[in-house]
Amino acid sequence: MNFDYSRSLFSRAEKVLPKGVNSPVRYYEPHPFFVSxxxxxxxxxxxxxxxxxYCLGYGALILGHSYKGVMGRIKEQLDRGSLFCIPTEKEVQLAEVLSKIVPCCEMARIVNTGSEATMHAIRLARAYTQKKTIVKFDGSYHGAYDEVLVKAGSGATLSTSGESMPESRNTEVLPFNNIEILKEKIEDEKKGEDVACIIMEPICANVGVILPETNFLYEIRKLTKKHNIVLIFDEVITGFRLALGGASEFFGIKPDIATFAKALGNGFPISAICGKKEIMSQLAPSGSVYQASTYAGNPVSVTASLATIDTLIEAKNTLYPKLGKNCDRIVDAIKDFIKEKGIDATVNAIGSMYQIFFSKNKVVNYQDALKSDLDMFKKLYFELLKKDIFIPPSQFETCFLSFSHTEEDVDKTIDAYGEAISILKK
Ligand SMILES: Cc1ncc(COP(=O)(O)O)c(C=O)c1O
Incomplete structure (x- = not known):
């Protein structure tokens, strides 16, 4: 595999961009390849x-790259303008459709990135409850700002920068899938009475894939209701991917607020905060919680989102089963290869998301994920790359499928995993 041109681009990039990239997870040794x-x-x-x-913009491109149905509508919009900062009909249409398909959505605010959406969701929760403490789970990632960077997943797995920030003093980090520890924390009068919100990925997807154990989400919903705590589902990854109505529809648990990005725009920068009217209407100008953004609801991203959601609605009955079937084929094959070759590894998967962990044990939380063999993962990455398969270059990310992946792609991918895993064994 020849990456000569990428290498020369990287040496230029390194001089003018920290480590040659604009987001940490894009860098890996010796250098990333460049895409055209x-x-x-x-x-x-x-x-x-x-x-x-299988990276797909870390899960954003649910329909695939340059999807015609989205790009065609974007091109039409580009001829009409790219930014007004004046209300448009399309913003109303988008909020209307969100309120139909997202279980907790009585009102929405459209913003630009996942970080922005979760940050304002937390601010809303604090204003609504008049409490300060945020509870999050270790290994979950909600964006690159201080309050949620404590023990965060994704590229922050190896960084501790958020933990020393004064803002993080109000963040409590608990282990995922341990309802007893959460109960102790919430029900402790001194420690629990100040909890404003629990913010969580319903499926941890920033440390590989980690599924919630039976009743975990249900118990959290019960606890948060009882103690006047706002439950925020960060559906930046699971939204529109696990089901049209996200993890909330999939698991049948309705949070108070849900945040969306990634698949909401199939590759265009857009995000949404959705939630109960009494919480959402605290946002300025109807309420006193200030949130503002020049690019919020810009017509290009909103058009991308409307086109993506229209496609998802139209194709719903074939799209989700197709994603699931293709993912299952890959996952079943990987499990067979692991067994055949006697490798210590486990695969976690759901819907169109999967990840392999080189570990003897089940991976049910962040600490389990940290125990997996990162060198083996690195070898797998490069072996797959040699065979024309691109997965996210980190153990602490998730592999995704799109509607555009074909059976032929899946066959080729299975062959590549088979060969790669047999080489790993040696
Ligand atoms: C679950 C989750 N929440 C929030 C974010 C932050 O989104 P953004 O990178 O768009 O700011 C991410 C990004 O990967 C994410 O996976």
Missing amino acids: SGIGSKIITQDHQTLID
Whole structure:
């Protein structure tokens, strides 16, 4: 595999961008490859290699790259303007459709990134409860700001920068999938009475994939209701991916607020805070919780979102089963290869998301994920890359499938995993 041109680009990049990238997880040793375009399930590198993409903008491209139904509508919008900062009809349409398909959505505010959405969701929860403490789970990632960077997953797994920040003093971090520890914390009069919100990924997807154990979400919902704590589902990854109505629809648990990004725009920067009217209407100008943004509800991203959601609604009955079937085929094959070769590894998966952990034990929380063999993962990454398969270059991320992935892509991917895993064994 020849990445000569990428190497030369990286040496230019390193001089003008910290470690040559604009987001930490994009860097890996010795250097990342550079990409020039994407179409359907594939990306084309600057070195003219075609790779099947299982990173998909870290889950954003649920329909695939350059999806015609989205790009066509974007092109029409571009001829009409890109930013007004004046209300548009499309923003109303988007909020209307969100309130139909997102279980907790009585009102929405459209913003730009996942970080922005979770940050304002927390601010809303604090204003609503008049309490200060945030509870999050270790290994979960809600964005790159101080209050939630404590013991965060994704690229922050190896960084501790958020933990020393004064803002993080009001953040309590608890282990995922341990309802007893959570109960102790919440029900302790001194420690629990100041909890404003629990913010959580219903499925941890920033430390690989970690599923909630039976009743975990249900028990959290019960506890939060009892103690006047706002439950925030951070559905930046699971939203529109696990089901049209996200993890909330999938698991049948309705939070007070849910945040969306990624698949909401199929690759365009857009996010949404959705929730109960009495909480959402605290937002300025109807209430006193200030939130503002020049690019919020910009017509290009809103058009991308409307086109994406229209496609998801239309194709719902074929799209989700197709995503699930293709993912299951890959996951079942990986499990068989692991067994055949006697490798210590486990695979976690749900819907169109999966990850392999090189660990003997089940992975049910962040501490389990940290015990997996990172060198083995690195070898797997490079072996797959040699076979034209691109997965996120980190153990602490998730592999995703899109509607554009074909059975042929899946066959090729299975063959690549088979060969890669047999080499790992040696
Ligand atoms: C669950 C979750 N929440 C929030 C974010 C932050 O989103 P953004 O990178 O758009 O700010 C991410 C990003 O990966 C995420 O996975």
